[in-house]
Amino acid sequence: MKKTLLVTATLLLFTHLSFAQERGGLPMPEFGAWFWGSFQWDDTEGKVPQTKFGINSARFIIKGEFVKDVSYHVMTDFWTYEGFRPILMQAWVQYNTGKYAQIRVGQFKYPFGIEAYPALIKWKFMNPSYVTLGISKKLGKEGAFFRDIGAQIAGSAGISKDFSFFYKAMLMNGNGSNVFENNNSKDLVGNVGFKLPYNVVLGGSYFTGISGDSVDVSENGFAVNAAIKNKKFTAQAEYMSASYELATNTEKPAGYYVYGTYMIFPKIEIGARYDSYDRNSNSSNVSMNRTTISAGYYFNPINRIMLYYEIREDNKNDNLRNLLSVLFQAAI
Numbered sequence: 564m565k566k567t568l569l570v571t572a573t574l575l576l577f578t579h580l581s582f583a584q585e586r587g588g589l590p591m592p593e594f595g596a597w598f599w600g601s602f603q604w605d606d607t608e609g610k611v612p613q614t615k616f617g618i619n620s621a622r623f624i625i626k627g628e629f630v631k632d633v634s635y636h637v638m639t640d641f642w643t644y645e646g647f648r649p650i651l652m653q654a655w656v657q658y659n660t661g662k663y664a665q666i667r668v669g670q671f672k673y674p675f676g677i678e679a680y681p682a683l684i685k686w687k688f689m690n691p692s693y694v695t696l697g698i699s700k701k702l703g704k705e706g707a708f709f710r711d712i713g714a715q716i717a718g719s720a721g722i723s724k725d726f727s728f729f730y731k732a733m734l735m736n737g738n739g740s741n742v743f744e745n746n747n748s749k750d751l752v753g754n755v756g757f758k759l760p761y762n763v764v765l766g767g768s769y770f771t772g773i774s775g776d777s778v779d780v781s782e783n784g785f786a787v788n789a790a791i792k793n794k795k796f797t798a799q800a801e802y803m804s805a806s807y808e809l810a811t812n813t814e815k816p817a818g819y820y821v822y823g824t825y826m827i828f829p830k831i832e833i834g835a836r837y838d839s840y841d842r843n844s845n846s847s848n849v850s851m852n853r854t855t856i857s858a859g860y861y862f863n864p865i866n867r868i869m870l871y872y873e874i875r876e877d878n879k880n881d882n883l884r885n886l887l888s889v890l891f892q893a894a895i
Contacts, residue, residue, distance in 0.1 A: 592627035597684050597865070597894035606884035618642050619890075620683060622652065632659045636671075651741055652708060663718040670712045670740055674731035674754035675699050675768040677788050677801060678820065679709050684865045687797065687824055689890045690873070693840030693851045694818030698784060698803045702737070702752065702770055711735040712742075713749070725760040737772045737782075748773035750782070764790045774807075781808040795826040815844045822855075830861045848878040865894040 599619040606613070621642040628634045638653040655669030672680055676699035679691050691700070700709055713735030721727045730753070736742070737750035749772065756766025767787045774780035784805030791798050804817040822836030834857040842849040853876070859869035869890040877883045 592625050595624035595626070595895060597622055597892065599683065600891040601689065602889045604887040606886070608882035608884060610884075619689075622683075629656070633657070634659065653710065661718075663720060665717050667715045667717070668713075670710055671715070672709050673702060673711050673713075673733050673735055673752045673770075674715070674717075675702055675752045675770050675784075676786050676803060677754075677766065677768075677790065677799070684892060684894045687799075687822065687834060688836055688855055688857060689869065689871055689888055690855075692801075692818070692820035692836070692838035693853065694801075694803045694816075694820060694838060697816050697818065697840055697842065698805045699786070702750065702772075702782075702784075708740055710740040711737065711750070712740070712744075727758045728755070729758070729766075730755045737774070746773065746779070748779070756788075762792050764788075764792075782806070796824070798823040813845065814842075817841050817844055818851075824857070832859045832861065833857065834859075842879075850878050852876045865892070867892050 598621050600617065601619055602614070602616050604614045620640055622638055622640050624636070624638045626634065626636040634657045636653055636655055636657075637651075640650050640652050641647065651670065653669070653671050655667050655671045657665055657667040659665045674680065676695055678695045679686070679699060702711070711733075713733050715731060715733040717729075717731040719727055719729035732751070732753045735750050735752065736744040737748070738744060750770060751772060752768070752770040754766060754768045756764055758764050765788070767785065769785045771783045772781075774782055782805065784803065786801055786803040788799070788801040790800075798821075800819065800821040802817075802819040805815065807814045807816075818838065818840030820836060820838035822834060824832055824834030826832045836853075836855045836857075838853050838855075840851045842851070854874040856872045856874075857869060859867050861867045867890075869892070871886075871888040871890070873886040873888070875883050875885060
């Protein structure tokens, strides 16, 4: 399936390039690439190896328009911690009917939660919060890269000079990226919000669906968020909760994070985040907490070196200790 999707995306690209040459005037594609490398020192008791260099991600992007108002985006990851592993991350086509509605079909990020939704090169923290990994990422199954296959409609509308409304709604398989559908129950994911004066954004997300595993599992969840983003200062907070109705019991994970960053000098940024996650509110001693301190040097908005120190606690793992990470990011 992965090879089929990758070949299909490549064929679409070369078809577009040939068509553009024959029909002069069509926009040529834009190319982008980025690299995420890191060094980590993990003080966890018994951790082997305790230090490591790794390539987190090496990606290549192609995007453009087939014709006016019909755009495409293809992104492939060529390398991860597992080594050389070409995998299709995104492949979608979008029809822009105007600011009130854009229709997208293909494989892309589903609109649940806001921490991991922006592009990787814009993340403020290298490792997403526990609740983002525990709830948002698992909508498309573990390891699904926050993406799934389906159709989405999105848009925005201005209410006044300082107020606007936006929305996204996606109908998706619910099995994750590069995976065939295996049941007839589609998942529904939505996100709505308001942009307010002083760059304040308030919003919420919701999902509902049925797991595609051998035993059907009803899944539901919601998230609420608040953020403010200025040139020097950013702050963001989000709470998520989910419910998975298993055959013998119901699991209810929940958690939150809050962070802030500040540019103390034109190219130097500091930040801090606290996140807390309860794997199942129906059980005891299954919580995780973490405080992350960050500092970074920006060569420009997308090229940077970041330092992170995570102070971690896990009721299920007494051996867990702190983590120091250095991120090297290069992008064009």
